[in-house]
Amino acid sequence: MSIASLAETRRPSRLLPQDHVALVLALVALPAAFFGGFLSVAPNRLADGQSLTLWHIGFAATAIIFAFLTLVFVAAFIRDKTRHASLLFASGAGLLICLLLIAGIAADGRLDPQEPARRISLASTFWILFSIGVLACFRGLQRATSLWKVALPLGLTAAAVTIIGSGKLNSLSLVHEFYAQRATFKIELIRHVGLVAVAVLLAALCAAPLVLAVAYRPKARVTIFTILNLLQTIPSIALFGLLIAPLSFIAAHVPLAREIGIGGIGAAPALIALVLYGLLPLVRSADAGLRNVPAAVRDSARGMGMTPKEIFRKVDLPLALPALISGLRVVTVQSIGLAIVAALIGAGGLGTFVFQGIGEYALDLVLVGALPTILLALAADALFQIVLANLRSRP
Amino acid sequence: MIDFDAVEKSCAGKRVVGPLSLSIPQGALCVLVGPSGCGKSTTLKMINALIVPDAGSISINGKPVLSHPAEELRRGIGYVIQSGGLFPHWRVRDNIATVPRLLRWDEARVAARVNEVAEIAAIDRALLDRFPHQLSGGQQQRIGVARALAADPNVILMDEPFGALDPVTRAALQQELARLHRDTGKTIVLVTHDMDEALALGAMIVVMQSGAVAQSGTPADILAHPASAFVRDFVGGADAMMKLLEFRQVGHFVRSGGGPSGDPIHATASLRSALTKMVSKGQTILAVEGESGTIVGAIHIDDIVAAGKR
Numbered sequence: 001m002s003i004a005s006l007a008e009t010r011r012p013s014r015l016l017p018q019d020h021v022a023l024v025l026a027l028v029a030l031p032a033a034f035f036g037g038f039l040s041v042a043p044n045r046l047a048d049g050q051s052l053t054l055w056h057i058g059f060a061a062t063a064i065i066f067a068f069l070t071l072v073f074v075a076a077f078i079r080d081k082t083r084h085a086s087l088l089f090a091s092g093a094g095l096l097i098c099l100l101l102i103a104g105i106a107a108d109g110r111l112d113p114q115e116p117a118r119r120i121s122l123a124s125t126f127w128i129l130f131s132i133g134v135l136a137c138f139r140g141l142q143r144a145t146s147l148w149k150v151a152l153p154l155g156l157t158a159a160a161v162t163i164i165g166s167g168k169l170n171s172l173s174l175v176h177e178f179y180a181q182r183a184t185f186k187i188e189l190i191r192h193v194g195l196v197a198v199a200v201l202l203a204a205l206c207a208a209p210l211v212l213a214v215a216y217r218p219k220a221r222v223t224i225f226t227i228l229n230l231l232q233t234i235p236s237i238a239l240f241g242l243l244i245a246p247l248s249f250i251a252a253h254v255p256l257a258r259e260i261g262i263g264g265i266g267a268a269p270a271l272i273a274l275v276l277y278g279l280l281p282l283v284r285s286a287d288a289g290l291r292n293v294p295a296a297v298r299d300s301a302r303g304m305g306m307t308p309k310e311i312f313r314k315v316d317l318p319l320a321l322p323a324l325i326s327g328l329r330v331v332t333v334q335s336i337g338l339a340i341v342a343a344l345i346g347a348g349g350l351g352t353f354v355f356q357g358i359g360e361y362a363l364d365l366v367l368v369g370a371l372p373t374i375l376l377a378l379a380a381d382a383l384f385q386i387v388l389a390n391l392r393s394r395p
Numbered sequence: 396m397i398d399f400d401a402v403e404k405s406c407a408g409k410r411v412v413g414p415l416s417l418s419i420p421q422g423a424l425c426v427l428v429g430p431s432g433c434g435k436s437t438t439l440k441m442i443n444a445l446i447v448p449d450a451g452s453i454s455i456n457g458k459p460v461l462s463h464p465a466e467e468l469r470r471g472i473g474y475v476i477q478s479g480g481l482f483p484h485w486r487v488r489d490n491i492a493t494v495p496r497l498l499r500w501d502e503a504r505v506a507a508r509v510n511e512v513a514e515i516a517a518i519d520r521a522l523l524d525r526f527p528h529q530l531s532g533g534q535q536q537r538i539g540v541a542r543a544l545a546a547d548p549n550v551i552l553m554d555e556p557f558g559a560l561d562p563v564t565r566a567a568l569q570q571e572l573a574r575l576h577r578d579t580g581k582t583i584v585l586v587t588h589d590m591d592e593a594l595a596l597g598a599m600i601v602v603m604q605s606g607a608v609a610q611s612g613t614p615a616d617i618l619a620h621p622a623s624a625f626v627r628d629f630v631g632g633a634d635a636m637m638k639l640l641e642f643r644q645v646g647h648f649v650r651s652g653g654g655p656s657g658d659p660i661h662a663t664a665s666l667r668s669a670l671t672k673m674v675s676k677g678q679t680i681l682a683v684e685g686e687s688g689t690i691v692g693a694i695h696i697d698d699i700v701a702a703g704k705r
Contacts, residue, residue: 300480303445303552304494304542305469318484 026073037123044117068095092136107171192349203278228280243269270347289323329384402451426597434606473543473551479535481527494546516541533564615642640667649692
């Protein structure tokens, strides 16, 4: 074999997929786009709907979706990293916007003034394609700088909000439900965020002494981890239940506690449960961070005359900081999800809509609670990622 | 001057060091050498109170080390460990500035001192703004030494400083350390398990065996007159003779009268290099030149063989 032909075989073919994730997204999306319901039309809120495929909705809609999915597919083969990322994000974002517009316009055309109770809701194909759009956007942003990671999703969210605000989606039952709940939505959203923020803050405050004990007192280590592990295994609903009795007792016998709002139901048990669940991930990640500080580094810190406090402040803490923030990230995202369940014991929050929706057999109302929760979790996750990427320590 | 007076240290019921009495003179480059587990590292760490002896006392210039608060003592003593032990989250500049900052020097003085020390330790200015992980092992070790020098301590302790380096880098840093010692006149106590490193560096070698001094002296002393079978084995058995030739100068073995003309050997060269030259030239006698380049006599192979005998 000559050198030239060797070089020939060595050069990878231009037609090899470069990004297997994008390839899988496109290949999963294509069949999903053409089989399965895109919208579901039901005579009223309770009845089962009749599903409409994308093809039923129209040729133009099908062609547009097909075009964006093809772009995702093409992006999978692009070697140039910047072009690959831009095309992937652009096609993902385009897919999302068009999905919303197509759903809105198609629903508009299918409302019947004779049938005011008719419900048009988003069905499985819409959600699959929507997830694929979101995943394509994420994949495209993966290597982007922090600025783009903030700006592009914010822009996309603003576009989506504008579309919803313009009334183009008003015929969809999801938007319908949202407007019906509008007054309480803001209150519950704030309550949800507040619950999570206070819980994470309290969890961090409670975790701090535990971390110190676990990391610097070997004897306390096993005990603390055993208790925290045990707490983590209690199902959340059971934990809420377990808290009702002691908190009711306290409320009944300590007037001050009752005055500041402690009771068997409401925010107090929810906060306590969220804090308890947050402890293990926080303590474990902080402990891992502190244990990963190389022994040689600590040895030289001591040998150069740092006091134990200085070693903690100047060496241990900064070196463990990424692990600490990762712990906070896990706990925040986890709490945003867990706080849904808190609605069961009267703590309010976005879970209110979820459980109300389940009770009324109204899937769209469940989504009014669930979708913002997912968005919140994603936003919190992105925020912590950005903080982690920009960590700098000063001597 | 560092004095160990009947120092003992046990760990988990087993005696690691002691009873140990030892005097390290001011300005010495003293190498503690011995097999692993002989207590050399423990001995070193007792000097800056990282380890506290069970009995006996250690003093620096007559002042017991335990009479200072431990941190204050350590800030006055340089400390270098294997692989440097640099702080991975600080730039090289900040690593070097560690002790001056602990001593609360003002920033202008710290910055000036960092540059000064970088010069002494032959560190490229460009490296000062890098992070440790961006440097090679040899560079990191050099930074470790610069960091130990930063607050200008009189005593520097080094625990296996060159242990993790490749042989070429290690040899270069050993030479560098010898130069640094000559230039600064600091008292340096260095721990190694490598006898060749000890011979290459040490003006004063302390061979340790199970927590006690097996022998201390100059390299030539220890090679020529090992105090025990242990020391003889440790310094390299039969090979020790060749090492010994390294420490003896041609000048001391010159016979009067000329040798073969051309390509003489210098009087300050070692017997080992004379032997090498003989073998490579196929001669048993070499002419010896003195200070001014004039021939002062000749060196005979019989004398080299005799010098190698103990």
